Amino acid sequence: MSTPIPFGPHLTDDQLARRPDSHVGAHLEHCADCQARAAGWQNVAVAAERFSVDTVGAFRTPSFDDLLGDAVGMPWAAPTPVPKPSLSSSLLLAASLALAQRKLLPRLLLPLTVFGFIGGILLAVSTTRSGSPPTIFGLVVTLVFQLGTLAACTPRTDPRLELFATMPIRPSVVFASRLLMVLAADTVLALVTSMVASELGGTADFTDMVAGWLGPALLASAVGVVCAVWRSIAVGAVAGGVVWLLGAAGASSAGPAHRIGAIIQPLWSTSALTVAIAALLLVVAIVGMTKPRFSAAAA
Structure with a gap:
């Protein structure tokens, strides 16, 4: 050329x-x-x-879908097989989640719980002559349980908030683990305290001491938790307090207070019905954590 x-x-x-x-x-x-x-x-x-x-062959521009290939999240992407976690890994994840929830609880919760149980022992010992240590001790333990469960519903650590709702674990699972951790810790401490109180009190054995607080504590705590999740922690405290007052009034020997407390007296005991109602209310509260909360409740 x-x-x-x-x-x-x-x-x-x-x-x-x-x-x-x-x-x-x-x-x-x-x-x-x-x-x-x-x-x-x-x-x-x-x-x-x-x-x-x-x-080379005829030049053809590849399609956009071919360029992306099996990108994760694309409608045409092949599903990625996810291996099922083993039992050990599941238990490790549950333990890690519970430990993380412990850090989100108020710092004063543990000392207040210990002081509450110690106060229950002192009241049980001081009321030995009156023959009502299980009743007094049960009312104190119920208040301690309510304190712990309401602390799990504080607005600043609500799992439904926008930041916590972005975590890979559902808010309902987070709340369930937190609530279970509080209930388990309170139950263990209450059992130990009941053993000590029964040894020092002398008028009631260990079984009677436990029966005096197990059902009422679960019922009053469940009512407070449901109302706290539904509205606010203040509403939950009021609702739980009303149930506790009714139970205390029903535990009195006679008079107008006893007649008012007779409304809740059939449930103010450790029975299968009381435990079942408390469990149902706790499940309702956990299900209520599925809807996210975008308000500035924690501000």
Whole structure:
């Protein structure tokens, strides 16, 4: 192929290689030399195209879906098999979640709980002569249980808040683990305290001491938790306090207070019905944690 002709009456190679415009077309109509050179360029283009097709193939722009491939989250992506966690890994995750919830509880909860149980022992010992240590001790333990369960519903650590709702674990699971941890810790401490109180009190054995607080504590705590999840922790405290007052009034020997407390007296005991109602109320509270809360309740 000839070298470019920058000057003179003929077209340059760059003008011949490009798409001809009106000036180039007019010149080619009257210049045989440029027509021959243009035909040479056309032959080169045809040969290059044929060589490209023979060696590479026809060029096709891939689709956008093919470029993304099996990207995670795409509708056409193949489902990624997720292995089921083993029992050990599940238990480790549950323990880690419970330990994380412990850090979110108020710091004063533990010392207040210990002082409450110690106060229950002192009251049980001081009321030995009256013959009502299980009743007094049960009322104190019920208050301690309510304190712990309401502390699990504080607005600042509500799992339904926008920040906590973005975690991979559901808010209902987080709340259930927190509530279970509080109830388990209070139950263990209450059992130990009941053993100590029964040994020091002398008028009631260990079984009677436990029966005096297990059912009422679960019932009053469950009522408070449901109302706290439904409205606020203040409403839960009021509702739980009303149930506790009714139970205390029903535990009295006679008088107007006893007649008022007789409303809740059938449930103010450790029975299968009381435990079942308390468990049902706690499940309702946990289910109520499924809806996110976007208000500034924790501000």
